[in-house]
Amino acid sequence: MSQAIVVEDLAYRYPTLDQDAGTYVFKDLNLEIKQGSFVALLGSNGSGKSTLAKHFNAILLPCGGSVSVYGMNTQEEEHLIPIRRNVGMVFQNPDNQIVANVVDEDVAFAPENLGISSPEIRQRVDNALKHVGMYEYREHAPHLLSGGQKQRVAIAGVIAMEPQCIVLDEPTAMLDPKGRREVMETVRKLNREKGITVVLITHHMDEAAQAERVVVLHNGVIKADGAPKEVFSQVELLHDLGLAAPETVELCYELDKQGYDLPLDLLDTESCAQTLYDLLKA
Secondary structure, three states: OOEEEEEEEEEEEOOOOOOOOOOEEEEEEEEEEEOOOEEEEEOOOOOOHHHHHHHOOOOOOOOEEEEEEOOEEOOOHHHHHHHHHHEEEEOOOHHHOOOOOOHHHHHHHHHHHOOOOHHHHHHHHHHHHHHOOOHHHOOOOHHHOOHHHHHHHHHHHHHOOOOOEEEEEOOOOOOOHHHHHHHHHHHHHHHHHHOOEEEEEOOOHHHHOOOOEEEEEEOOEEEEEEOHHHHHOOHHHHHHOOOOOOHHHHHHHHHHHOOOOOOOOOOOHHHHHHHHHHHHHO
16 A cells, blocks of 8 residues: 655644744654555644644645655655645634535535536536535535534545545534544545545544554654554553543443443444443353
């Protein structure tokens, strides 16, 4: 499997009036993300998650080291457009991404700018809106939608581009539980059926548990990196970093403190319930 994103010795600090001032967000960060993988990026506020994500499609450029996207160095200007065609971004605030006065026109905006034919654009827009449960709102004005509905439209706009990689920065923050489920189902489907690389930034541990790999950042340093079961079983480390494990793991952790011997890799409700049932039955 080829690499979608390669981060080598990344250093970055936000610019200030004094070029020698400012705190580094990263000093020597290394990370590789394989094409077709589904990676969840976790960390407390200020850990560098969003700053790192903005390097993936050249919104931000390194102060040192390099970021390569499908073999293209983000610091080379001629690669800027192809990089952004290959890496679609969905941010927490959908108002930052909505550009049109009608929902379907907004979703069609990016494909139109890529020079895609009108019939294909129509199909992409309809499919994208159906994926996020917003098809019936296709003729509505985006500014009249709720925050959660706006976010679904923003996600649909990126889906319609059909990029090789989608980076989602807290995409479900404004959604209700039903909307969260719909978005995560869409993300998993895009990853599973179309092989789209997914990088998900989230504070919802149940969402992160659906990824195949979890990377934990703290003060610009990678503190954990592995399969969800491996990372979330390190409950005490997560607590030290100001994070929590999924609720099922936290439950088993608390019971273990009371003298039980439960595994800390039960990420879904069904397996946790079955394990507790077997324990009580014994």
